[in-house]
Amino acid sequence: MAEVRRRRARAVTTQDVAHAAAVSRVTVSRVLNNHGNVTERIRQRVLQAAADVGYLSRPPRRVPPTPLSDIGFFFASILGEEPLGDNPFWSPVLHGVEQEASAAGIHVTYRSITPYAERPGALLELVREARLDGVLLVGPASEPVVRALHGSGVPLVLVDNAVPGVAVDAVLGDCLGGGRAAVRHLVGLGHRDVAFIGGPFVESDPPLRHRTNTIWSVEQRALGYLSALEEAGVEPDRRLFEGSNLTTDGGYAACQRLLAGGRPFTAIFCANDVCAIGVIRALHEAGLAVPRDVSVVGFDDIEVARHLIPPLTTVRVDKEAIGAGATRRLLDRAVDPAAITSTTCLHVDLVQRGTAAAPGRR
Numbered sequence: 001m002a003e004v005r006r007r008r009a010r011a012v013t014t015q016d017v018a019h020a021a022a023v024s025r026v027t028v029s030r031v032l033n034n035h036g037n038v039t040e041r042i043r044q045r046v047l048q049a050a051a052d053v054g055y056l057s058r059p060p061r062r063v064p065p066t067p068l069s070d071i072g073f074f075f076a077s078i079l080g081e082e083p084l085g086d087n088p089f090w091s092p093v094l095h096g097v098e099q100e101a102s103a104a105g106i107h108v109t110y111r112s113i114t115p116y117a118e119r120p121g122a123l124l125e126l127v128r129e130a131r132l133d134g135v136l137l138v139g140p141a142s143e144p145v146v147r148a149l150h151g152s153g154v155p156l157v158l159v160d161n162a163v164p165g166v167a168v169d170a171v172l173g174d175c176l177g178g179g180r181a182a183v184r185h186l187v188g189l190g191h192r193d194v195a196f197i198g199g200p201f202v203e204s205d206p207p208l209r210h211r212t213n214t215i216w217s218v219e220q221r222a223l224g225y226l227s228a229l230e231e232a233g234v235e236p237d238r239r240l241f242e243g244s245n246l247t248t249d250g251g252y253a254a255c256q257r258l259l260a261g262g263r264p265f266t267a268i269f270c271a272n273d274v275c276a277i278g279v280i281r282a283l284h285e286a287g288l289a290v291p292r293d294v295s296v297v298g299f300d301d302i303e304v305a306r307h308l309i310p311p312l313t314t315v316r317v318d319k320e321a322i323g324a325g326a327t328r329r330l331l332d333r334a335v336d337p338a339a340i341t342s343t344t345c346l347h348v349d350l351v352q353r354g355t356a357a358a359p360g361r362r
Contacts, residue, residue, distance in 0.1 A: 017055050072132045076141035078200065088300075096321060096323025120148030124152050143163050159326045174348045178224060185297065195265040200213065251276060277312075310354025
């Protein structure tokens with residue numbers, strides 16, 4: 001009887017509603033907060049489920065007052081006008097933003113800022129015309145764009161990006177630590193000739209020990225790669241550095257260049273999972289088996305990573321948590337504009353699956 005009483009006393013949550021309606025908690029949050037991006041059929045199903053489990057009989061949760069009513073999700077992509085819904089990394093980040101914003105009664109406006117990359121002044125005009133109270137600047141936005149928005153006085157948070165020398169809040173995964181963990185894993189398996197495929201490079205004259213990535217978060221992953229090799233007493237080889245546009249085709253082409261370069265390698269660390277998928281295809285076409293001949297490790301742990309054959313060893317990033325954390329930081333910045341700026345690096349985890357093994361292991 002005591003157990004029955006405890007069960008009855010447990011508060012009904014949105015997870016109970018989601019289970020009863022066979023939808024996600026994000027969908028429940030959208031319905032209960034009158035978000036427009038839900039079909040009427042789903043809305044009615046969620047409301048009925050909420051009534052059935054007793055959620056709607058609870059007193060409404062008090063939402064604390066906030067100075068934000070409309071915020072911008074400004075997406076910068078190196079690929080131009082990239083559909084966000086097709087991107088396996090950024091789409092979950094947006095979900096995290098929407099969930100957190102919806103709970104606070106904040107409307108989110110999505111914009112691709114590719115047309116404004118070279119015209120920061122026009123971007124500021126967009127912010128004014130949309131009457132936005134704050135901006136999440138998402139992805140590898142350029143320094144001029146960051147400086148322009150930062151100087152506008154509108155609360156700003158960078159998402160998966162940072163600009164050294166500009167005092168602006170940022171939220172991202174621990175790219176440096178994740179890169180180090182990935183390559184430490186490969187070194188621990190016995191690999192010494194480890195290649196790296198990153199993003200677009202900045203060429204230097206004279207050439208540096210390694211080419212620098214133009215994308216800050218990818219460069220942090222490269223620095224983690226270098227750190228792990230140096231810890232193991234392995235001298236990094238510039239010939240094993242390749243760049244890409246971080247797409248499947250980009251990873252495929254970068255791997256082909258590595259293979260054509262003639263410098264032997266037994267493992268490849270890729271700056272993201274999408275790139276790693278292209279790498280695996282290039283290796284397969286070259287008659288090389290993963291991981292028997294070449295081990296591959298990615299970064300991000302996108303949904304498809306665990307469905308590959310073999311499933312991809314990668315670094316897991318909590319993408320929704322990045323979006324939610326950035327939204328909370330934007331709220332804090334709006335409440336206290338004079339607060340000290342901070343960069344928040346969320347913990348990442350190495351996920352060991354089937355694409356990494358000892359060199360030559362069958």
